[in-house]
Amino acid sequence: MAQRASPSSPAGAGYDCPSAQPDMPGARPFGVISGTAGETRIAFFKRSALDDFDWRERFGTTDATRLFRFGARCEEGGCQHYDGHRCSLGERVAQGLPPVVDALPPCLIRNRCRWYAEQGGEVCRRCPQVVTMIPQADTPLNAVAAPR
């Protein structure tokens, strides 16, 4: 795959999950959700947007999941998407969704993102359409979300 950062990411490398739940330890929002149910988009935060922002003071976890994308430490074997070597969800996003941007979006977690480490920049060109709480709509995102 083009722009691949590395051939694989070993277990225990300490990567972050870029589609984390807000109740995971250390979860931190890195983008806000916009668009429509049929065409979701993430607006990626700049670092300054996170200064002095404590989302837990403002939102419950359900509302936060509807509003933000979260990053948190990858749980590896504790996650249904981890196949023992890599994240199968990141692979499905990279292979099953169309690109929605031409260039890599600015992203606060790229240097520790498991999807980027495993799939390279091609997953970043698809990532802005991914939301953790998927709308009930017949979209390509629903097609790749279920564990296999």
Ligand code: SF4
């Ligand atoms: S844009 Fe790329 S680096 Fe950032 S969360 Fe998405 S896949 Fe990871």
